[in-house]
Amino acid sequence: MPMAHPAAPSLFDDVPEPPRPATVAPPVTPAPARVEPAQPSAPAAPSVPGSYSASSIEVLEGLEPVRKRPGMYIGGTDERALHHLFAEVLDNAMDEAVARHAKLITVDLDAEGRLSVRDDGRGIPVDPHPKHPGKSALEVVMTVLHSGGKFSGKAYETSGGLHGVGVSVVNALSERLDVTVWRDGHEWSQSFSRGLPLGSIAKGAPSKKRGTLIAFKPDEEIFGTGAAFKPARLFRMARSKAYLFRGVEIRWTCSPERITDATPAQAVFHFPNGLADALAERIGELETVTPAFAGRVERKGEAGAVEWAVTWSPIGFGEADGFVSSYCNTVSTPDGGTHEAGFRAALVKGLKAYGELTNEKRAAQITAEDVIANAGAMISVFIRNPEFQGQTKDRLSSPEAHRLVEQLLRDPLDHWLTESPKQANSLLSFVIERAEDRLRRRKDKEVQRASATRKLRLPGKLSDCTRQGADGTELFIVEGDSAGGSAKQARDRNTQAILPLRGKILNVASATADKLRANAELSDLMLALGVQAGQKFNIDDLRYERIVIMTDADVDGAHIAALLITFFYRTMPEVIRQGRLFMALPPLYRLSSGPLSEYARDEAHRDELMATTFKGKKVELGRFKGLGEMMASQLKETTMDPKKRTLARVSLPASEEEIEDLVERLMGKKADARFQFIQENAQFAVADLDV
Numbered sequence: 001m002p003m004a005h006p007a008a009p010s011l012f013d014d015v016p017e018p019p020r021p022a023t024v025a026p027p028v029t030p031a032p033a034r035v036e037p038a039q040p041s042a043p044a045a046p047s048v049p050g051s052y053s054a055s056s057i058e059v060l061e062g063l064e065p066v067r068k069r070p071g072m073y074i075g076g077t078d079e080r081a082l083h084h085l086f087a088e089v090l091d092n093a094m095d096e097a098v099a100r101h102a103k104l105i106t107v108d109l110d111a112e113g114r115l116s117v118r119d120d121g122r123g124i125p126v127d128p129h130p131k132h133p134g135k136s137a138l139e140v141v142m143t144v145l146h147s148g149g150k151f152s153g154k155a156y157e158t159s160g161g162l163h164g165v166g167v168s169v170v171n172a173l174s175e176r177l178d179v180t181v182w183r184d185g186h187e188w189s190q191s192f193s194r195g196l197p198l199g200s201i202a203k204g205a206p207s208k209k210r211g212t213l214i215a216f217k218p219d220e221e222i223f224g225t226g227a228a229f230k231p232a233r234l235f236r237m238a239r240s241k242a243y244l245f246r247g248v249e250i251r252w253t254c255s256p257e258r259i260t261d262a263t264p265a266q267a268v269f270h271f272p273n274g275l276a277d278a279l280a281e282r283i284g285e286l287e288t289v290t291p292a293f294a295g296r297v298e299r300k301g302e303a304g305a306v307e308w309a310v311t312w313s314p315i316g317f318g319e320a321d322g323f324v325s326s327y328c329n330t331v332s333t334p335d336g337g338t339h340e341a342g343f344r345a346a347l348v349k350g351l352k353a354y355g356e357l358t359n360e361k362r363a364a365q366i367t368a369e370d371v372i373a374n375a376g377a378m379i380s381v382f383i384r385n386p387e388f389q390g391q392t393k394d395r396l397s398s399p400e401a402h403r404l405v406e407q408l409l410r411d412p413l414d415h416w417l418t419e420s421p422k423q424a425n426s427l428l429s430f431v432i433e434r435a436e437d438r439l440r441r442r443k444d445k446e447v448q449r450a451s452a453t454r455k456l457r458l459p460g461k462l463s464d465c466t467r468q469g470a471d472g473t474e475l476f477i478v479e480g481d482s483a484g485g486s487a488k489q490a491r492d493r494n495t496q497a498i499l500p501l502r503g504k505i506l507n508v509a510s511a512t513a514d515k516l517r518a519n520a521e522l523s524d525l526m527l528a529l530g531v532q533a534g535q536k537f538n539i540d541d542l543r544y545e546r547i548v549i550m551t552d553a554d555v556d557g558a559h560i561a562a563l564l565i566t567f568f569y570r571t572m573p574e575v576i577r578q579g580r581l582f583m584a585l586p587p588l589y590r591l592s593s594g595p596l597s598e599y600a601r602d603e604a605h606r607d608e609l610m611a612t613t614f615k616g617k618k619v620e621l622g623r624f625k626g627l628g629e630m631m632a633s634q635l636k637e638t639t640m641d642p643k644k645r646t647l648a649r650v651s652l653p654a655s656e657e658e659i660e661d662l663v664e665r666l667m668g669k670k671a672d673a674r675f676q677f678i679q680e681n682a683q684f685a686v687a688d689l690d691v
Ligand SMILES: Nc1ncnc2c1ncn2[C@@H]1O[C@H](COP(=O)(O)OP(=O)(O)OP(=O)(O)O)[C@@H](O)[C@H]1O
Pocket: 088, 091, 092, 093, 096, 119, 121, 122, 123, 124, 125, 141, 147, 148, 149, 150, 160, 161, 162, 163, 164, 165, 166, 167, 168, 169, 212
C-alpha cells in the first residue's frame, strides 16, 4: 500500500508513547523497525539494521492499522474502496432508519469534494464513555476499532453494521472529518484529521433536533492525489439504498461543479413498493416471460424479513443473460451468499412442485441454474447478527439466511404459481426449455470433446473453420499454396475451411490401395474429412456439410478436379450420392468499362456480356490465369461467398454404363478430353445451381 509518509505512523497512537530515537529508521526503509530502549528484564537483543528479532515485531495501535493496511478494511485504495467509505456512513444512517428511528437521510457532495451524510435518527451518543474516562461515546466510536452499539442487539434489531469498525475506518482514512450530533437537547460537534481528534467534543447551542451529520473528505495520502468521489456512483448507491427500505426518504444534492455526466444535481428517493419498484426500473420496457413475482414477508414473533422481486427475460437483461442483486440488512452483497442460495432453492423447489402438480414430467430435470440463468432477481433479507465475509461485506455467510429465505418464500411462491396457471405454465415451459438447452449443450460438448481428440490428427496445412459440427460448414480443396493463401483470406472463418493440395495428386483410378494410403496429399485429405476409406467409411463422420473442389479454370485445374472427383467416386461414392461434393466456378474473365465491371465464367459468358451489358462500350478485358492471381476480395465475391457464388453439384449419371463411361473419361489419357468433360459438366451442373 503506498503511503506518502511512512515515517508518520505514531500519529495514530491512542496512548502516549515514550519518545523514540529519531534516527533509527532511514525514511527509505519500507517497514521501519521500531526500536524501543531495551527493557531491563528482556534479553538484550542486538538490533543490527536488517536483522530480524523481537524488535522487528510491531504492534499497531488505535487506528494506525487502518492507515497502514487499508486493504483489510475497505478492500484496497482504488475507486471502489474510496466509495466504500460512503457505504459505511450511509449504512449507519440506514441502520437508524431500519430501526425506525430515522426517516430522512440527506446526502450532499460539495464543490470541494466533501461528502456529507445526515440522518434524523437518535444521534451517536455523546455522554462520557464508562470505559474510556475523559472521552465521549462519540469519540470512542470514531477512534476505537470494534466499538459500537450493534453487538448486543439491544440498540438495533437487524443492522447492517456489526463489526464496530465502519465509521472509525472512514475517520482514519479522511483528511478531515466533522461530526455533528443533535441529541439530549443540544447540538454537539467534534472534528478529526486522519483519525485524530482536533479537540474534544464541543457542546453547542440548545436544539430540539435529532440526528447525526458526518461530513468528510477522503485522504489523498491514502487514495492518491486527485482521488475524488464520482457523483454518478454516489447517486446510484444512494438510490439503491432507498429501494431497500420503504420507510426512508433519501435526498440527494450535488454541487454542479462536480458533475461531469448526466447525474442530477438534486433528487429525492422514496420507493413505497421497494424492490418491486427497483426491478421495474431496472427492466424498463423489456419483454418478460411473466409479470414480476414480488413480495415481502416478515418472520412471525422474531426479527427477520425477506423481500424479493423476480422476473424472467427470454433475451436477457442488457449486458447479461440474468442478474441477481442481493442485500442483507440493506448492505449490498455483490458476491451473493446464503440468502441467494436460499432464494434459488426456493424457486427451483416451487417450480418442480408445480410441475408435479400439473403432471409436467419434464419439470423433474430443472436445476437452480436453469431457473436463475435468465432471471432478473432482487432479494433482500433482514436478519439478526448477520455474518459477512470481511468488512466490505461482499458475501453473506449466515446459514440462517438460507433457511429463512427458503421457508418464507415457499407459500407466496406456491400461491403465485397456482393463482395464475397461465403465467405459471409459461414460466415452467420457459425454464424447461433452459434445462433442455443445457442438456443438449452438455451432449454437444461431449461430441466436441470427441472431435477435439480427433482434431489433434488434422493435417497441419488445413485451415479449419471455427464452427463445431458439420452443419453449414464447407471444405474447400484448393489447388496450390498461393491459391490457398487467397482462399484463406477470402473465406468466412466460421464456416469455411481451406485445404491446399500441392501439385498433382495420384491418379487414383490406377493406384493400389497401399499407394493411395502412402500418398501424402490424399491422406491429408482423408484426415481433414474425418472419414476412413472403403468398408469403414461412414458418412456421419464427415466433418463438413459440403466439399468444394476449387481449381483454376484451366487444363491443369481441370485435371486435378477430375482426379479428385474420381478419388471421391472410388473411395466414398456416398459423398457424391448424397450430393455433398461440389465444384467452385471461378471466373475466367473480368470485363470492365469505367465504373462498370463484371466477371465471366467462360468464353460464351464473356461473349454474352459483350453483347449485352457492355454493348457499344470500350471494354477492358482481363483473363485470370489462376485463382492465386485474384485478389482475396475478388475470389470471395465471385467464387466463395455463399450469397453471391455459383457452385456446381457433382452428380452421378443414372446408369451403370454411364458411370463406367464417366470414369473412363475422367481417367482418359488425353487431357483435352478431360477438360471437355469438366466444362460440359460444369455447364450442365449450372442448372443444378446451389446458391
Ligand atoms: N448515524 C448514526 N446514528 C446513530 N448511531 C450511529 C450512527 N453512526 C454510527 N453510530 C454508532 O456508532 C457505532 C459504530 O459505528 P461503526 O460504523 O464504526 O460500526 P458498526 O456500524 O457498529 O459496525 P460496522 O463496522 O459493521 O459498520 C454504531 O454501532 C452505532 O452505535
